[in-house]
Amino acid sequence: MASLSERARAAVADDQLQEALGSLTGVLRRLTRAATDDPRVAERRERAAAVRRETLADLPGWLDRLERTLRAQGTTVHRAGTADDVRKIVLGIAQAEGVELVVKGKSMATEEVHLNPALEAAGIEVVETDLGEYIVQLAGETPSHIVGPALHKRLPEITALFSRVVGRDLPEDAEVLCAVARQVLREKFFSAGMGITGANFVAADTGTVVLVTNEGNGRMCSTLPRIHVVVMPVEKVIPRLADIADLVPVLTRWATGQALTTYVTMITGPRGHGDVDGPEQLHVVFLDGGRLRLTGTAYADMLACIRCGACLNVCPVYRKIGGHAYDAVYSGPMGAVLTPLLSGGREGRDLPGASSLCGACTDACPVHIPLADHLVRLRADLRPRRRRVVWGAWARLWARPRGYRGSTRWAGRLARLFARHRASAATPGADGWAASVPGAGGWAGARDVPLPAQEAFRDWWVRRGGAP
Amino acid sequence: MNAVALFTTCLVDTLSPGVGRATVRILEAAGFGVDVPAAQSCCGQPAVNSGEPRAAAVLARHFVEVFEPYEAVVAPSGSCVAMVHHWYGQILEGTWRDRAAAVATRTHEVAGFLVERAGVSDVGARLATTVTVHDACHGLRLLGVKSAPRRLLEAAGATVVEMAEPEVCCGFGGTFAAAHGEISAPLADDKLAQAGVTGADWLVAGDTGCLLHLEGRRRRSGVGPPAVHFVELLATGLPGSGPEPGPGPGAG
Numbered sequence: 232m233a234s235l236s237e238r239a240r241a242a243v244a245d246d247q248l249q250e251a252l253g254s255l256t257g258v259l260r261r262l263t264r265a266a267t268d269d270p271r272v273a274e275r276r277e278r279a280a281a282v283r284r285e286t287l288a289d290l291p292g293w294l295d296r297l298e299r300t301l302r303a304q305g306t307t308v309h310r311a312g313t314a315d316d317v318r319k320i321v322l323g324i325a326q327a328e329g330v331e332l333v334v335k336g337k338s339m340a341t342e343e344v345h346l347n348p349a350l351e352a353a354g355i356e357v358v359e360t361d362l363g364e365y366i367v368q369l370a371g372e373t374p375s376h377i378v379g380p381a382l383h384k385r386l387p388e389i390t391a392l393f394s395r396v397v398g399r400d401l402p403e404d405a406e407v408l409c410a411v412a413r414q415v416l417r418e419k420f421f422s423a424g425m426g427i428t429g430a431n432f433v434a435a436d437t438g439t440v441v442l443v444t445n446e447g448n449g450r451m452c453s454t455l456p457r458i459h460v461v462v463m464p465v466e467k468v469i470p471r472l473a474d475i476a477d478l479v480p481v482l483t484r485w486a487t488g489q490a491l492t493t494y495v496t497m498i499t500g501p502r503g504h505g506d507v508d509g510p511e512q513l514h515v516v517f518l519d520g521g522r523l524r525l526t527g528t529a530y531a532d533m534l535a536c537i538r539c540g541a542c543l544n545v546c547p548v549y550r551k552i553g554g555h556a557y558d559a560v561y562s563g564p565m566g567a568v569l570t571p572l573l574s575g576g577r578e579g580r581d582l583p584g585a586s587s588l589c590g591a592c593t594d595a596c597p598v599h600i601p602l603a604d605h606l607v608r609l610r611a612d613l614r615p616r617r618r619r620v621v622w623g624a625w626a627r628l629w630a631r632p633r634g635y636r637g638s639t640r641w642a643g644r645l646a647r648l649f650a651r652h653r654a655s656a657a658t659p660g661a662d663g664w665a666a667s668v669p670g671a672g673g674w675a676g677a678r679d680v681p682l683p684a685q686e687a688f689r690d691w692w693v694r695r696g697g698a699p
Numbered sequence: 700m701n702a703v704a705l706f707t708t709c710l711v712d713t714l715s716p717g718v719g720r721a722t723v724r725i726l727e728a729a730g731f732g733v734d735v736p737a738a739q740s741c742c743g744q745p746a747v748n749s750g751e752p753r754a755a756a757v758l759a760r761h762f763v764e765v766f767e768p769y770e771a772v773v774a775p776s777g778s779c780v781a782m783v784h785h786w787y788g789q790i791l792e793g794t795w796r797d798r799a800a801a802v803a804t805r806t807h808e809v810a811g812f813l814v815e816r817a818g819v820s821d822v823g824a825r826l827a828t829t830v831t832v833h834d835a836c837h838g839l840r841l842l843g844v845k846s847a848p849r850r851l852l853e854a855a856g857a858t859v860v861e862m863a864e865p866e867v868c869c870g871f872g873g874t875f876a877a878a879h880g881e882i883s884a885p886l887a888d889d890k891l892a893q894a895g896v897t898g899a900d901w902l903v904a905g906d907t908g909c910l911l912h913l914e915g916r917r918r919r920s921g922v923g924p925p926a927v928h929f930v931e932l933l934a935t936g937l938p939g940s941g942p943e944p945g946p947g948p949g950a951g
Contacts, residue, residue: 240881388741545867551882585879587872587886588748589836590790604789608752619753622746626754630761639713664918673877677884678915681714688712688719692735699737 233350235581238556247385251554255382259544262488264548267541267597272484279481280598282474283535286466290526292467293435294517300438303513304500309516314344317518321346321427321460321685322353326457330355330424336442336449337361338429339377339587340462341537341574343560346427357366358419362412366392376541377561378486383384383553416448426452426510430463431482433515434472440515441475442496443482445489450496456548459498459510464518472497478537485597486540494575521573530572530605535598536565542592542602548585557582564592572671583609626696636689643683645669650682702732705768706806709741718907721934722775725851728937729819738765743790744782748873752790759787769948771816774804775930776908777838779947808838810847810905818931821854824936829858830836831899831922832929833843833890834866835906847912848905848929855936862893869904871912886915891923903929908924 233241242248266272286293292359298308311317325333333355335341345395347357347368359368367373371393374380379391386403393408394401396415401407427450432441440448440461453459469478475495483489502509525531542564543549554562559570560581570579581605590603628634650669652659659665663682667675672681686694693699703726711718727731728743743758762783766772774780783806789801801922810943815820830852849859868877870886890913902924904910935939 236879236881239879243881243885296840303941317872318857435722525702547870547886548882551885584875585882587836587868587875589868589872589882590840592865592870594840607748607750611752612749614750618749619751622749622751622754624776626743626751626757628744629740630757632738632740637816639709643713666748671877674915678876678878678887678912680915681911683713684716686716688707688716689735689737691716691720692723697735 233557235556235585238558239552239585242552242556248553248581251383252550255379256544256550259379259487259540263485263541263544264488266484266488266490269484272480275477276481276597278505279537280535282477283537283598284532287531287534288468290465290468290523293470294465296432297435297438298517299435299466299498300435305503306438306500306513306515309514310519311516312444312519314518314520317341317344317516317520318346318349320516321462322349322355324376324458324460324512325355325425325458326353328424330458330513332356332358332419332423333425333427334360334419334423334452335364336426336428336444336452336458337364337380338427338462339374340429340464341427342374343464343520344462346462351463351509358416358423358577360419360446360452361444362409362446362448365412365416369393371395373555373560375562376540376543377542377563377565379687383555384560420451420455423452423456425452425460426456426482427460427462430467430515432469432475432478433461433463433467434469434474436470437472438499440473440498441479442498443479444493444496445487447494450494452509453496453498454508457460457510458512459499459501459566460514460516462516462518464520465522466536475503477667481539481597482539485541485595500517519584521575525572527577529608530568532600533568533605535564535570535600536569538565541595541597543557545591546580547587547589547591564606565600565690567607568602568661569607571613571654581606583613585605592603639683639687643687644648646683647685650680701730702734702769703812705735705844706739706742706766706772706774706779707735708774708776710911711775712893713924714833714911715758715907715928718928718931720776721928721931722773724934724937725809725813725822725824725930726773728822729817730825731817734769735889736765736769742779744779744786744807745873747782747786747790751827756790756795759783759791759799760795761804763787763791763795766802766806767798770805771812772802773809773812774806775928776848776910777808777835777842777844777905780806781837781841781843782818783835796944800940808842808844808847808905810851811838811844814847815927819851821936822933823938824933826852826855826857826932826936828901828932829860829897829899830901830903830929830932831860831862831894831924832865832899832902833862833869833894833909833926835904835909836868839866842923844905845883848903851933852903852929855933857932859899860899862897867911869909869913870910871887871906873908876908876912883912884916886948887913888920888922891917891920891926895923899924901932903932905929
């Protein structure tokens with residue numbers, strides 16, 4: 232497995248990817264900037280942030296309440312501690328009911344638990360019905376952005392994929408390709424025995440599952456098949472259905488710049504007496520997956536995340552390397568925080584270090600998660616122990632005036648003495664720069680190295696008559 | 700005469716002393732007396748960002764002790780000042796935290812101090828040049844430094860031309876620059892290219908880390924205008940100044 236640096240280098244060298252990242256994150260930034268600067272949403276944003284924290288203050292309590300509400304409506308509730316539990320539960324339902332074809336709405340939770348391979352291994356056909364997810368599935372890839380899964384794909388690649396599906400050459404025309412997808416997917420919706428979706432929010436008071444989509448595929452997945460399974464990470468619970476008046480517009484404005492998406496689907500219970508549509512069976516799977524243990528820690532507010540993707544769009548690192556270079560289900564700043572947290576430090580240990588800590592993510596987050604601070608905290612919590620001694624010694628040395636002066640003087644002398652200069656330099660080092668200095672390592676790989684000055688500022692200050 | 704304590708920062712002290720000298724001259728031109736507390740060293744930010752908050756706390760306590768006696772502390776770095784404002788409260792405990800909070804209210808980034816606190820935009824410098832301003836991240840996002848450097852430059856007669864994305868990170872990020880050069884350098888390239896398109900003579904910013912990263916990259920790639928601290932450029936326009944600043948650290 233290539234290292235993070237190797238993956239990043241490959242991403243930077245990929246012209247197609249760079250073009251896609253530049254144009255699409257740019258479009259998303261422009262759209263969302265106008266929509267989120269709107270003064271009318273400022274209050275909604277604060278209320279949304281507050282209601283997410285209200286939920287997190289007693290997450291187990293809200294889940295219990297939700298479970299009671301759901302059961303009373305005839306919905307089957309499953310509690311899954313791990314990804315493996317989710318796979319077993321969903322596969323169990325599918326096999327018991329003889330399901331051969333599953334249609335899926337866009338769901339990062341099912342990506343997180345790697346549900347598709349588990350179902351496919353049991354001989355069940357799984358079709359992604361969100362256009363971006365469908366493209367990614369056809370390409371045999373994974374989503375590179377939590378809102379735009381195929382953000383890394385350009386039109387020619389997509390045309391080639393769809394041409395393969397229909398067995399003829401299609402024109403590079405988004406309208407034509409969408410029409411093809413609609414035709415192919417519609418047949419799948421009608422013949423599927425099970426629909427699987429995620430959930431954007433699930434209200435504890437009414438048991439309503441809220442799906443926010445633009446393509447309407449979520450509604451097809453949740454109404455046409457006989458069985459609907461919702462895979463719901465535990466933090467998706469909200470206290471009251473009325474809270475979506477704030478949460479949904481905040482999600483849509485920060486995700487895509489829309490005041491509201493084309494579809495907001497609300498599902499309350501399975502098909503009841505007299506209902507004209509809806510699934511016969513509704514299953515809701517609560518996924519813990521390392522979340523509940525975060526409550527009460529310094530990282531608890533990470534569970535307030537509503538998956539809008541705003542932090543990805545503004546992140547200079549994400550914009551440069553794209554989602555796949557993170558080699559994790561969730562990418563960008565939220566992914567760099569969430570991946571090590573959910574895995575208990577087993578995965579994504581190198582991700583918090585791959586940030587310039589510019590803080591654009593923290594500013595972009597609609598629910599005020601201090602993402603940059605969490606990246607810094609994770610560096611502390613994931614750091615190798617042996618380094619602590621070195622840093623401690625450095626700090627104690629520099630907390631003493633003589634230690635600071637002496638060490639910087641000696642380091643300066645050594646750097647100037649051992650600096651390497653380009654052969655073309657007329658007077659090596661006269662301009663204060665070198666091609667390389669021992670110990671400059673990764674710095675010198677990309678940039679010239681500034682040489683410590685002959686006369687430090689403080690020496691100048693003393694020469695000028697200031698106190699030594 | 701009002702007196703301020705100059706927190707030089709370790710990068711300026713050792714690598715870009717010209718920025719320190721220029722800060723002294725600008726503050727004096729604006730009517731302030733300057734003191735440089737001799738015991739100062741580093742704010743501790745490299746340790747925090749490297750995941751070593753306990754080591755950083757040692758230097759944070761040292762900073763508080765050194766600068767506590769002063770009415771106002773000024774630094775030519777948004778990032779180091781943001782360290783005091785944003786992180787000291789999180790890495791210190793008990794009375795140290797309270798003392799740090801008190802010092803933080805008196806610790807200012809130089810442009811913000813002059814323009815917003817002292818009400819001085821025109822420091823008496825005169826510049827006939829065109830500049831583009833990079834809004835270094837921590838000054839911008841944690842301290843709200845945005846218009847102050849522009850107002851200082853414009854009051855001196857410089858023409859400020861905006862690049863396409865002045866608020867996007869230049870890719871420095873402390874240890875990130877060395878650990879992830881493969882991401883950091885292309886970000887510098889974007890910044891330098893945008894600055895180049897403006898036709899500006901100088902790319903200015905308020906943080907030495909960002910500037911050394913940008914200038915070091917420019918010297919490698921040959922793209923973009925020289926990157927200098929805005930105080931250094933301003934100081935060249937003060938009465939009785941020598942030639943324009945050599946970009947970057949200078950020979951000392």
